[in-house]
Amino acid sequence: MISYSNTVHTTSSLFLLVVLFFVSFSLKAQPYILRGIIYDAEEKELTLPMAHIIPECESNKGTASNDKGEYYIELQSKECDVRFLYVGYQTQTKKITFTGSKVITLNIYLQHESSLLNEVKITQQRYEVKKDESTSSVAYVPQRKIEEHNITSLDNAFGQVGGLIVVDNEPQMRGGSGFSSGMGSRVMIMMDEMPVMRVDAGRPAWNLIPMENIEQIEVLKGAASVLYGSSAITGAINVRTAYPKGKPQTKLILYNGFYSRPSLDYRCSWPKGSTPLTYGANVSHSRKIKRFDLVLSAEYAHDDGFTGQELSIDSTLKNPDAYKKIVKEERLRFNFGTRYRFKTEGLFAGLNGNLLYAQNTMTHFWLNADSGMYRAFPGGLTETDNLMFFLDPYVKYFSKKSSSHSFKSRIMYSDNKATNNQDSKSEMYYFEYQYSKTFKNVGDLQLHSGAVGQFARSIGNVFAGIRDTNTILKPKYSANAAVYTQLEKRFLRKKNLILLGGGRYEYYQIFEQFGYITKDSLTGNYVEAKPVFRAGLNYNIVKTFTFIRSSFGMGYRFPSIGERYLTTKVGNYGFYPNPDLKSETSWNVELGVQQMFKLYNFKGFIDVAGYYQRYDNYVEFFLGPWLTREQELIPLKRYGFKFFNTGPARIVGVDLSIGGEGKMGDHVTYTLLFNYAYTNPKVLDTGFVFTTTATKAYNYINTSSDTTGYIMKYRIEHILKTDLDFKFFNLITLGLSAQYFSLMKNVDKFFYELDRYSSIAPRNVKNSNAPFPFDGLEEYRLTHNKGTWVFGLRMGVEYTNIKLALIINNLFNTEYSLRPMCPEPTRMTTLQLVYKFTEGEPFFAKKNKI
Structure with missing residues (x-):
């Protein structure tokens, strides 16, 4: 009991x-x-x-x-x-x-973020990661550099990015691109991680980007097709726009500049007493209204350019009244950005937009290589009126369970009215959904997956694909769909080893009639679908501040509507369609090392990377007699440009960057950036026949001006860039820059054969009385075969919230041409005024503390 x-x-x-x-x-x-x-x-x-x-x-x-x-x-x-x-x-x-x-x-x-040593980028994995923890080579351009150099168009923003140069509107990343008249870009250009490309031409819309409202520009080098699709076969550029940070802020920039006469005055295309100008203004305003973020900006820009009209040099000298100023560009653009933060934690949405109206004059060829260097060849001018806009609705949600959902879209429209029968209209509809999650129970494994869709419509004479302009035009359509995924994980006790891998499956279609999802030659329906993969690692030797990275990536690029159906005529030379053009593929490997160091009062880094890129079915843009006798009786009128698949190629190179910042005494700070890039782009099958006519089969050997080393056409092998900035007493700034570009060693042999003064010109060319834009080209290239140095100078005074600066590009007024028959700008001197106002503070803030 x-x-x-x-x-x-x-x-x-x-x-x-x-x-x-x-x-x-x-x-x-x-x-x-x-x-x-x-x-x-x-x-x-x-x-x-x-x-x-x-x-x-x-x-x-x-x-x-x-x-x-x-x-x-x-x-x-x-x-x-x-x-x-x-x-x-x-x-x-x-x-x-x-x-x-x-x-x-x-x-x-x-x-x-004013330091070169603390760069942040997002382009590699579509989320924030420090530059030194990347598995691929990356670079970035901060907002302050855009302002210091008075950059008003994105294509001018890469003066400090190693291995990247924009030639004739075409971004060339590590020698991955040649001359293409700005079409079929191999570098994806994005704004807030969505394409900003003319969908019909595959051409970057450089002037659509609001440079006055940029947080930073991020550059990823190497194949990026897994995350960014077809156009990212050699790299990607993402422009990240800014949002309000606190108090309402307004920034105003005014500038006025002028072009200098060429150093050889007889080449000048404008009469004495007349000076081409460049001027403009932009303003941006950002503010928070409770849970609502708002950014507004506007820009006006005017650029007379440095190229004269289609008149001979004698005509203008004898009759100065005959001079007609050409306006290179005049544009007006409006931009807005919004973001609403809901009461639900981590949820926000918004609508961004951009509207551009621009009048442009494009000069395709100079008159000749001497007195006509800064004049347009007759028929070589194209004047355009361009209306473009896009709208970007988006929704993002970050949950407390370490996952996120993102849906963003873009509706983009372009109406391009142009002379030379080059009108075109296009529409693009883009959407993307992305899901990200960190799995704590699997050692913080990170997953990023998404689905992308894009539909485009284009109509216009320039992309008709037929030479008969009386035929009723039919619109061309393209559709793209893809799914992608990527995994990333940190290993070792200090989490200093990062491994990642991912893949993408992409479907692409160009068609004229709906209802066909497979390839159909009768309807002009062309379809392809391919997978691509990537992998990478980054290992940090913690004690020595050394970062070792390695990556492998596959690339895939489907030809644009423009590359397949381009049909126009400029300066007596045609641009011909190739509806049989096929996609190109690639793979890329890279090994890089970044070492941080300190030397006295200078903190810096050295970054060196070696890479190998292999291409198949490479697409190139070549000049030749591509019309048949039936199409054109006169032999010299059969010449024009056309896109071709040219077989296999490979590019080997080295990218070296040195940068950092330091102090000289108590009142002087400085930053240094040095970049050198060497590329060796080589054709692997020099006998590959890319096209035939009734009389000849054409390959690399018989169409190249210089076959030494089998270097690919229109490539710049050596690019050196350096920039040095000083700041004195936190008041006065001084900047110096230098760039070196080696000669394009190999170009189309037909450039020399159509030069009346060339040693290899045929008799009918030498005896012709008609002018050629190629006249004198061989001699010009022989006398400019050592490459080109271009220098720049910047000086400024920044007092409280006002800055006055003098910016000189091409300081020594060097006359040079990177792409044959396309001169680069003469010296341009610009005076810039920057004013920044923060609401709640005095109109003129207190003096900077020294």
Whole structure:
């Protein structure tokens, strides 16, 4: 028999154990709390919404600051390293230790990203990652550099990016592209990770980008087709736009400049007493309205250019009144960006937009290589009126379970009215969904997957695909769909080894009639679908601040509507269609090392990368007698340009970058950036016949001006860039830049055969009385075969929130041409005024502290 007292004792003991269990469980489960506000370090009252807070001990619990810059995060660890990140600012890492209290209030003050050593980019994985932790070579252009150089169009923004140059509107990344008249870009150009390309021509819309409202420009080198699709076969450029950071801010930039007469005055295309000008203004305003972010900007730009009209030099000299100024470009553009942060934490949406109206004059060929260098060849001018706009609705959601959903889209329209029968209209509809998640139970494995769709319509004479302009035009359509995924994981005790891998499957179609999803030659329906893959690693030797990276990537590029159906005539030379043009593929491997170092008061880095790119079915744009006798009786009128598949090729090269910042005494700071890129682009099958006529089969050997080393046509093998900036007493700035470009060693042999003064010109060309834009080209290239140096100078005074600067490009007024028959600008001198106003502060802020 059990006594009552024993029962009470047992019951009490069990009750006490249960209470102690729940108390201990409660104490164990009770989290540590870290909270505070994130500020701008310079403007102490400026808070930073949407800043990222990432605890290294529990990376699946990352969060973001709210619209007031406030953050709150719960942690289970007593000690933790926490990172604070915000685009355009330097990342801070704080070691948090909870002693005596389970709640810590910590306000963070982030410094502006002015250092070359703390670059952040997103283009490699579609999420933020430090440059030195990338598995591929990357570079970036910060907003301050855009302002310092008075860059008003994106194509002029890469003066400090190694291995990248824009030639005749075509971005050439590591020798991956040649001359293509600006069509079929192998570098994907994006704004907020969505394409900003003319969908019919595959041409970057450089002047559509709002340069006055940019956070930074990010450049990924090497095949990027897995994440960005067809046009990213040699790399990708992403422009990240800015959002409000706190107090309402307004920035105004005014500028006025002029072109100098060529150093050889007889080549000048404008009469004495007349000076071509460039001038413009842009203004941007950003503000937060409770949960609503708003950015507005506008730009006006006018550029007379440096090329004269279609008149001989004698005509203008004898009759100066006959001079007619050519306006290279005049444009007006409006941009807006919005973002609404819902009460549901991590959810926001918005609508961005851009509207452009521009009048342009394009000069395709010079008159000749001497007195007509800065004049257009008769019929070689194309005048355009271009209306373009896009709208970008988007929704993003970041959940508390370390996952995110993103849906973004773009509707883009272009109406291009042009002379030379080159009118065209196009529409693009783009959408993308992306899902990201961090799996804590698999060692913080990161997953990024998505689906992309794009539909385009184009109609116009220039892409009709037929030479008979009386035929009723039919629109051309293209459709693209893809799915992609990528996995990334950190390994080792210090998490200093990063491995990633991913793949993409892409479907592409060009057609004239709906209802066909497979290839059909009768209807002109062309279809392809291919997978591409990538992999990479980054290993950090922590003790020596050394980062070793290696990557493999596959590329795939489907030809644009323009490449297959381009049909026009400029300066007596045709641009002919090739409806049988096929896609090109590639693979790329890279090995790179980045070493951080400190030398006295200079902190810097050295980055060197070697790469190998292999291409198949390479697409090139060549000049030749591509019309048949039936199409044109006169032999000299059969010449024109056309896209061809030219067989296999490979590119081997080295990319070297050195950069950093230092001090000279207490009142002088400086930054240095040096880039050198060497590429060796080689044709692998020199006997590959890319086309035949009734009398001849054409290959690399019999169409090249120089077959030494089997170098591909229209490639610049050596590019050197350096830039040095000084700042004195936090008031005066001085900048110097230098660039070197080697000669395009190999061009179309027909350029020389159509030069009346060339040693290899046939008799009918030498005896012709008609002018040729090729006249004197062989002699010009022989006398300019050592390459070209171009220098720049910048000087400025920045007093509080006002800056006055003098910017001189091509300081020594060097006459040069990168692409044959296309001169580069003479010296341009620009005076710039920048004014920045923050609401709530004096119209003229207090003097800078020295």
